Amino acid sequence: MWVNGVTLQNRGLEDSHRLAVYEASSGYRTLREVLLRPVAPEQIITEMKKSGLRGRGGAGFPTGLKWSFMPKGVTGTKYLLCNADEGEPGTCKDRDIMRYDPHRLIEGMLIGAYAMGARAGYIYIRGEFVEPIHIVEAALAEAYEAGLLGNHILGTGFSFDLHVHRGAGAYICGEETALMESIEGKKGQPRFKPPFPASYGLYGQPTTINNVETFASVPDIISKGGDWFLHLGKPNNGGTKIFSVTGHVQRPGNYEVPMGTPFKDLLAMAGGLFPERKLKAVIPGGTSTPMVAGEVMMDTTMDYDAISKAGSALGAGSVIVMDDSVCMVKTVERIARFYMHESCGQCTPCREGMGWLWRVMHRIEHGQGREEDLQLLLDVGARIEGRTICALADGGVAPVVSSIRLFRSEYEYHIQHKRCLVTTGAG
Amino acid sequence: MLSEQALTEIARERAKYPEDRAQSALLAALRIAQEDQGFLATEVMDYVAHLLGIEPIRAYEVATFYSMYDLQPVGRHKICVCGSVSCFLRGSDQILAHLEEQLGIKVGETTPDGLFTLREVECLGACLGAPMMQVGDRYYENLTKDRVDSILAALREGGDDVG
Numbered sequence: 001m002w003v004n005g006v007t008l009q010n011r012g013l014e015d016s017h018r019l020a021v022y023e024a025s026s027g028y029r030t031l032r033e034v035l036l037r038p039v040a041p042e043q044i045i046t047e048m049k050k051s052g053l054r055g056r057g058g059a060g061f062p063t064g065l066k067w068s069f070m071p072k073g074v075t076g077t078k079y080l081l082c083n084a085d086e087g088e089p090g091t092c093k094d095r096d097i098m099r100y101d102p103h104r105l106i107e108g109m110l111i112g113a114y115a116m117g118a119r120a121g122y123i124y125i126r127g128e129f130v131e132p133i134h135i136v137e138a139a140l141a142e143a144y145e146a147g148l149l150g151n152h153i154l155g156t157g158f159s160f161d162l163h164v165h166r167g168a169g170a171y172i173c174g175e176e177t178a179l180m181e182s183i184e185g186k187k188g189q190p191r192f193k194p195p196f197p198a199s200y201g202l203y204g205q206p207t208t209i210n211n212v213e214t215f216a217s218v219p220d221i222i223s224k225g226g227d228w229f230l231h232l233g234k235p236n237n238g239g240t241k242i243f244s245v246t247g248h249v250q251r252p253g254n255y256e257v258p259m260g261t262p263f264k265d266l267l268a269m270a271g272g273l274f275p276e277r278k279l280k281a282v283i284p285g286g287t288s289t290p291m292v293a294g295e296v297m298m299d300t301t302m303d304y305d306a307i308s309k310a311g312s313a314l315g316a317g318s319v320i321v322m323d324d325s326v327c328m329v330k331t332v333e334r335i336a337r338f339y340m341h342e343s344c345g346q347c348t349p350c351r352e353g354m355g356w357l358w359r360v361m362h363r364i365e366h367g368q369g370r371e372e373d374l375q376l377l378l379d380v381g382a383r384i385e386g387r388t389i390c391a392l393a394d395g396g397v398a399p400v401v402s403s404i405r406l407f408r409s410e411y412e413y414h415i416q417h418k419r420c421l422v423t424t425g426a427g
Numbered sequence: 428m429l430s431e432q433a434l435t436e437i438a439r440e441r442a443k444y445p446e447d448r449a450q451s452a453l454l455a456a457l458r459i460a461q462e463d464q465g466f467l468a469t470e471v472m473d474y475v476a477h478l479l480g481i482e483p484i485r486a487y488e489v490a491t492f493y494s495m496y497d498l499q500p501v502g503r504h505k506i507c508v509c510g511s512v513s514c515f516l517r518g519s520d521q522i523l524a525h526l527e528e529q530l531g532i533k534v535g536e537t538t539p540d541g542l543f544t545l546r547e548v549e550c551l552g553a554c555l556g557a558p559m560m561q562v563g564d565r566y567y568e569n570l571t572k573d574r575v576d577s578i579l580a581a582l583r584e585g586g587d588d589v590g
Contacts, residue, residue: 077445089511089550122443127458127495128551130564163443168454169494171549185450185485187492203448246513246554253555287512318554320513334515338549344492 002232003269004256006240007216011100017135019142022103028148030223031107034114035156039222044115048218050226052238057083057174057211058286058316059391060304064226069198070116071206079202080109080118080160081183081209084125084132085167085174088286089338090318093242093254094212098125098132101216102139106162108215110148111222113160116208122165124179137164171342175390176209178344189346190390211316213242233259237303241314245270247321248277259303266302266319277323281406285315287335288395290402294322311402327422328407329414332399333361339396350393353384357400364411367418374404374411428474433463437478449479453489457496466497494548502537502544504582507561510547513554522558523547525572529579542583 010016010025022028034044049064070078082105086094097105109121125133140162143149151159165183167173173182177191180202201207217239221229230238237259243266246252250271257266263282273279279294284302290312292300300310307314322331336358343354357380360373381397388394404411413421429437437456444451456475461467472486490496497505508514508523523545527533530543537544553559556568567578 086552087550090513090554091550092552092554095552126552127454127493128561131566165443165451166455166458167493168458168489168496170492182454183451184448185453185481185489187488203445244554246557247516252513252557283512320516322516326516331512331515334510335512338511341549 002240002258006220006229006232006256007097007101007104007213007242008254008256009101010104011096016100017102017139019103019139019146022101026223027103027219028107030219031110031114031148032154034111034222035154035158038156041115041117044111044222047222047226048115051217051221051229052226052233052236053214053217053221053229054238054304055211056213056217056241056316058088058288060314063210063214066198066208066210067112067116069196070118070208071199072117074206076205077120077203078116078118079205079207080113080116080121081176081179081202081207082109082121082123082212082215083174083176083179083209084123084129084136084212085171085179086129086212086316087126087171087174088288088316088318089335090244090246090283090286090320091316092244092246093317095129095132096242096254097212097216098129098136102132102136103143104216104219105136105212106139106143106149108218109162110153110160111218112208112210112215114158118208119159120161122163122183122202124165124167124173124183126173127167127169133164133166140164170344171338172344172390172392175392178390179209180207187344189344192389234303237305241302241317243302243317243319245319245321248273248323248325249321250274257302260301260306263297263300263302263319267321270321273321273323277325279321280324280326281322281328281403283312283318283320283322283399284310285313286318287320287338287399288391289313289315290398291406292402293406325422327420328403328410329361329365329420332403333358333365335399336361336396339392343392343396347388347390347393349384349387350396353380353393354396356380357396361400364414367414369411369415369418371415373415374408377401377404428471429460429463433459434478437475441479450481450485452479453481453486454493457486457490461496466500468498500537503542504562505544505546507546507548507551509549509551509553509557509559509561511550511554513550514557514559517557519558522560522570522572522575525575526579529576543579 053063054060170188172178173188175190178188182188197207233239242256282297304314340354340358343350345351381401384393436459440455441452473483476483476486558570559568
């Protein structure tokens, strides 16, 4: 199978983060071709649409379509942002792209900036990622030095400035408009939409924002063609995708495989389960996506459509594997704590609701659950969903509701017997 | 109030943003001030706001919203153990309990000698290396109790960045 062939293709090279190594492996050749031939900006957007690439940050919006929303002929600066605020539990792919191949990200942003007429950009990296921040900043300095960033890039009329903006610890800043607020030096609270970023983004200017993996896919899509990328995957699910496989597997890791790869093959790549263990459940796209029963996952392929059919979402490709040693109540209590901690506090259903979900989960886990608690959790969940500005709260409801649906008897046992049905492992 | 080096770093961050967008440098300026002063006392936040020509309330809002700012003194080494789900599934609770035992403090506390502050934090984005923790600028992954012991020993001997 074709593994680690696009955004992770240089990971095994020594000093893969250096400009010289990237250029020796055809790096910046696509940008040169685009700027010097030159290729028309519309042609780039057409190839991006053809590729079927969908946003790799979690929402899966078609990238070419998003790029086409950028208005033409506006006054003032248009901005291009990269979302590197990787924080969804289970997600750790952008960190590796930035550590091992920062120039691929920069080249992808340059091609995008040229296609959309953006003059300046920021890479928003979560503040805790000090190592990737230093690597990306060094790569930007190399690119400026080489005339690949700044004024009149490669002697052409195209100019683009790019800087790192460091976050300071807030999951919500991965939401695109919260991220823009954060670059403006404010609390990271999402904006009400519309207006959408393409018309009113950073500093009120037209802005496009994409994930690290999305940008890092661009150079090969433009050099090899949209059709090439599309056919790596399947229709409506073009290309390859990095899956971060974590939890109860023997070789946790980032595996970049074609869309449509069977889950059981991905699991085998990650070394499979531990001896004598059975697959209990999988969270396929990060904790904001509903849990799927193990036996259903074993018959599912890894792509947007198949995972959606299995009742969940591909999200950021963050595959969290749980074997039969886990106590579902304790695990979901832990997940609920995350959302309570990360709610920005702006919308009441989320600010209050995330705390409600965690407190009820906490009392069930600690032997104080009441008979009516499961219905309470479902009721509270239903009153939160769809009633907030951003998707954080829906993401917090998903693990609770989906786990009750799949493992109701385990919850009931906890409530009735004041203890756990599962007696081994992390639970 | 801040060192020359800190002021230079803040000026460099300020230059990343448009002329009329000084507040954009606020997150960076607070981080640099915290690294320089150890934590963000109210006077430090006021000074940062003054440097950028913005109202102090803007600095307080940001400093209280984001988790990486310390409004109270912390130990020389801030140990942040990830407790989110991927780390939890790989035994982060046991790592945290072991740290509490070895340091003689509870989560949220600082050792009497001022050397260590222990925290449990949410996902640090290194789930492949679970369980993991951050100490200062550095990530330590695939933790075991033995590895935690050797990291603590090296930090006690004066290292700031130990393998």
